[in-house]
Amino acid sequence: MTKQLFPLALGGLAIGTTEFIIMGLLPDVASSIDVSIPVAGHLISAYAFGVVIGAPTLVALSAKFPPKSILIVLMILFTIFNAFSIIAPDYNTLLMSRFFAGLPHGAFFGVGTVVATKLAQKGKEAQAISSMFTGLTVAILLMVPFVTFIGHNLHWRYAFGIVSLLGLLTILSLYLWLPKLKPLKTVTFKEELEFFKTIKAWHILTIVAIGFGGLFAWFSYIAPLLIHVSQFDASQVSYLMIVAGAGMVVGNIMGGYLADKKDPATATIMLLSFMVISLILVFFLSENKIISILLTFICGALAMSIGTPINMVMLKSAKHSEMLAAAFMQAAFNVANSLGAFFGGIPLFFGLSFSYPSLVGAFMAGTGALLCIIFYKKYQQSF
Structure with a gap:
């Protein structure tokens, strides 16, 4: 990673930390502001809604x-907006601060994605994008467990203090090390929107919302899967989440490399197909602890590896609308989060075991792969 790309990765670290820490701190937050855990869960939805908007x-x-x-x-x-969470006196104020904290998330990654390609060496654009998302994966691997520990043992407000500090460090690094580039916009906003009047644009966004949703169908219920199916002790889950995070770090690097070596649509099809196989194996083999740990790493790696290739598909398709397209991709990833959690929870509603969300995830990833094959056959001349 070059010094020029480091500020983007640091921003990814800050954003990834604030997105995921609330999940581990929900009981602490709920108790502190005197609401139930399900009501506190709306803080997660508020952030995601902020990203989409x-x-x-x-x-x-x-x-x-x-x-x-x-x-x-x-x-x-x-x-x-993250600093507001430190001083939020009640639930409603905290809910609003989480919504507003989500607003810059997708825009940062959207602009950062295009900037990364501009700063990259020719033929290494995808690896430059994956460098930015390295911060996100490191957040999942290290920063989220660390900040969650601090928030749980001291006070959850300290967690948002650390996030705010990361934000300040990112601002400083952007000022010092990110080169000055000309405005990336070359057409009017109305002309940018023309791309989103095409089937091609919504085809790509649907691949993300459904195919990437397969990851979240599995990941949303990974803790009860490991506890009730793989029979790990609840105290071991945090360590196993580090295994998933390590897989995501490796997968992020792998995805960038593949997207530069192959056309990104082919790389996306291949990785989604491997994801289907891995999630089916989770369904059948998670009762074995050793295999469960291995599959946790593999699924984490495959899940994160898909992000860069599908982003490159969008960037190559959205000529003159790259920034807006990259921003819409971030919204689509958050839709995938919601859809995966929703559909993955349906089997549980009917009393089936916690291995079934992975089967739903396999179906979603398979649908995404099929949509990507159709896309490639129709638009392969673009790549």
Whole structure:
């Protein structure tokens, strides 16, 4: 990773930390502000809703400005809104702060994705994008467990203090090390939107929402899977999550490499297909502890490896609309999160075991792979 790309990775670390720490701190937050855990769970949804709303909106409003300025302003907003969580006196205030903290998330990654390709050596654009998402994977691997530990043992508000500090460090690194680039926008907003009037654009977004949703059908219920099916002690789950995080770090690097060596659509099809196989193996073999640990690593790796290739598919397809397209991709990833958790939970509603969400995930990933094959056959000349 170059010094120029480091600020983008640091931003990914900050964003990934604030996105996932709330999940581990829900009981602490709920107790502190005197609400039930299900009600506190709306804090997760509020953040995701902020991402979906903010990604295209903030990019549209800021696209005519230099990308360095855009990223700094987005991270200032991120830092301020996360700081509000430190002092939020009640549930409603905290809910609003989580929504506003989500607004810059997708826009940062959207602008950062395009900036990374501009800073990359020719033929290594996908690896540059994966460098930015390294921060996100390191957040899942190390920062989230660490900050969750601090928040649980001291106070959950300290967790958001650490996130705000990461935001400040990102602002400083963007100012010092990110090169000045000309505004990335070359067409009007109305012209940018023309791409989203095409079937091609929504085909790609559907691949993300359904195919990547397969990851979240599995990952949303990984803790009860490991406890009730693999028979691990509940105290061991946090360590096993580090295994999944390590897989995601490896998968992120692998995805960037594959997307540069192969056309990104082919890489996406291949990785989604492997994801289907792995999730089916989770369904059948998770009762074996050793195999369960191995599959946790493999599924984590395959899940994160898909992100860079499908982003490259979108960027290659959305000529002159790259920033808005990249922002819409972040919204689609959050839709995938919601769909995966929802559909993965349906078998549990009917009393089936915690291995069944992975089977739902396999079906979703398989549908995504099929949609990607159809896309490739129809638009392969684009790659």
